[in-house]
Amino acid sequence: MTPTDTMSARELYQRLLTYVKPYWPVFIIAIVAMLIFAATETGLAAIMKPLMDGSFVERDSDTIKWIPLGLIALFLVRGVANFITSYGLGWIARNVIKNLRSEMFDRLISLPASFYDQSTPGQLMSKLLYDVEQVANATTDAILTLIRDTLTILGLLAWMIYLNGTLSLIILMTVPIIALLVYKISTRFRRISKTIQESMGSVSHISSEIIEGHREVKTFGSQQYEIKRFDKVNQQNRRQRMKMVATDAISQPIIQLITVLGLSVVIYLATLPEMLEQISAGSFISFVTAMFMILTPLKRLTKINGKLQRGIAAAQSIFALLDEKAEQDDGTQTLDRARGEISYQHVNFSYDSKKGAVLKDISFHANPGQTIAFVGHSGSGKTTLVSLLARFYPCSSGQIQIDGIDINALSLTNLREQISLVNQQVVLFNDTIANNIAYGQKAHVSNDEIIAAAKAAHAWDFIERLPDGLATQVGQNGVLLSGGQRQRLAIARALLRDAPILILDEATSSLDTEAERHIQAALEALMKQRTTLVIAHRLSTIEKADQIIVMHNGEIIEAGTHTELLNKGEHYAELYRLQFQDK
Ligand SMILES: Nc1ncnc2c1ncn2[C@@H]1O[C@H](COP(=O)(O)OP(=O)(O)O)[C@@H](O)[C@H]1O
Numbered sequence: 001m002t003p004t005d006t007m008s009a010r011e012l013y014q015r016l017l018t019y020v021k022p023y024w025p026v027f028i029i030a031i032v033a034m035l036i037f038a039a040t041e042t043g044l045a046a047i048m049k050p051l052m053d054g055s056f057v058e059r060d061s062d063t064i065k066w067i068p069l070g071l072i073a074l075f076l077v078r079g080v081a082n083f084i085t086s087y088g089l090g091w092i093a094r095n096v097i098k099n100l101r102s103e104m105f106d107r108l109i110s111l112p113a114s115f116y117d118q119s120t121p122g123q124l125m126s127k128l129l130y131d132v133e134q135v136a137n138a139t140t141d142a143i144l145t146l147i148r149d150t151l152t153i154l155g156l157l158a159w160m161i162y163l164n165g166t167l168s169l170i171i172l173m174t175v176p177i178i179a180l181l182v183y184k185i186s187t188r189f190r191r192i193s194k195t196i197q198e199s200m201g202s203v204s205h206i207s208s209e210i211i212e213g214h215r216e217v218k219t220f221g222s223q224q225y226e227i228k229r230f231d232k233v234n235q236q237n238r239r240q241r242m243k244m245v246a247t248d249a250i251s252q253p254i255i256q257l258i259t260v261l262g263l264s265v266v267i268y269l270a271t272l273p274e275m276l277e278q279i280s281a282g283s284f285i286s287f288v289t290a291m292f293m294i295l296t297p298l299k300r301l302t303k304i305n306g307k308l309q310r311g312i313a314a315a316q317s318i319f320a321l322l323d324e325k326a327e328q329d330d331g332t333q334t335l336d337r338a339r340g341e342i343s344y345q346h347v348n349f350s351y352d353s354k355k356g357a358v359l360k361d362i363s364f365h366a367n368p369g370q371t372i373a374f375v376g377h378s379g380s381g382k383t384t385l386v387s388l389l390a391r392f393y394p395c396s397s398g399q400i401q402i403d404g405i406d407i408n409a410l411s412l413t414n415l416r417e418q419i420s421l422v423n424q425q426v427v428l429f430n431d432t433i434a435n436n437i438a439y440g441q442k443a444h445v446s447n448d449e450i451i452a453a454a455k456a457a458h459a460w461d462f463i464e465r466l467p468d469g470l471a472t473q474v475g476q477n478g479v480l481l482s483g484g485q486r487q488r489l490a491i492a493r494a495l496l497r498d499a500p501i502l503i504l505d506e507a508t509s510s511l512d513t514e515a516e517r518h519i520q521a522a523l524e525a526l527m528k529q530r531t532t533l534v535i536a537h538r539l540s541t542i543e544k545a546d547q548i549i550v551m552h553n554g555e556i557i558e559a560g561t562h563t564e565l566l567n568k569g570e571h572y573a574e575l576y577r578l579q580f581q582d583k
């Protein structure tokens, strides 16, 4: 359980309130407008008394004249007050939504890799899109009802008491019963809301998966499987929603019934002969009008609890994200440009301490400009090993140094500035080719530099042939380009970044031999004068490496040059025979 789960409703409100605080002047204006609105409601009930007594009973011509004008004035004031309230609260809500979203976005960007390993894009998107709106709507509605409707009810009640105390007392007696009901309903709402949110997350999670993986769905013929999977969460979402609808639907008639019971008693009592003497026709009509007018805000008051509970559930989900710990970054040292000496010293690592070590006692050393190649079966820990250098995950024990400095002592930004990373999985952004090559450094890079990088990466040939050249849009995640083209863009990006340390993680494994030959030259350009950690399939890269490290089950089982290891005739020689011989 995260601390946010145990947060009480009161703490949540207080925390939400801090987002509203900056807008307090507008909030005060809105409250004043709500007060005026409530007063006009009471005025409407009150005007019934002179209307009945003056015009119909006593036929007083003065009263008859001002009542229509009074009504118009009342509704004019009421309308203006209503506008100011809605506009003011809406303005505050949109600002709060905007601020919450940017805070969530800032948090998302600063969260560690391990957080993303554990959450799905669907869940996170649903927080950012759905939960934030939910919080703002619920809070606005709640404030509107709690303040305006409560004031209206109080105003009308005061008027009723002024007209006749005894009758009002009878009405008031139904209030505790209603309050108890509201309490019961609201706890139920809060419980259901949470499950609704989770099922919304599943709905968006599954849909986004089939949208992103539509090719896999088609080729594997898994349409029926996905439809079934979606049906399940869709159904679950409906079921939860229906619980909400049922609670909502049943609560209102019950509350109304109780109110009408009170009302009937009032009418019965008011029409008793001794009462009729005390109360004028106008007073009675005015009293009953007020009573009916109380019903609407009272109904909203009971309903608002559902909304409020939905808001609380959404706020919990938002604050849970905001309370996630950002990537640890307490290094203070900086390197201008590293020479590129890398040393791993007895590094141990596990993703999850319960699941055991993924890297065991890893030690090696790379001098500036050297190339170290990693080979080993898939799952032996190669990717994990190189990702520790960029501090995507912290070492469990041991130390990694760049130029003799512990990487934890470097600031995260500075450390990562020293590293270029080219993965098997190239990520392109839905933007132009130029912006993709210059990703992250658009501000200080000229067009000529971009072209030079593209040329060195052997990407210029194909870019030149595109109708819009560098300005071509690559589509979401570069779907409009071939694997080899994407790979060359990634290399151009790394070249332009010009970092002293280069990590190539199976950068060419998704390519065919022809495309790979193209890229090989590009890669060699990239590796020049840089310390390179390369996880490669291609023999030529490995052969030329200054050192080859053979990994098995998270351990280094052999290290040396190509010739040394071949002569030794053990693990590498075996791997070489199996994997590389016939390529
Ligand atoms: N993000 C992750 N969370 C948990 N376990 C992981 C993660 N990434 C990899 N692993 C596990 O760590 C081990 C090493 O994986 P990896 O470093 O990707 O190996 P390689 O790159 O050599 O194929 C594997 O057992 C894999 O299942």
Ligand SMILES: [Mg+2]
Residues within 6 Å of the ligand: 382, 383, 384, 505
């Ligand atoms: Mg790997």
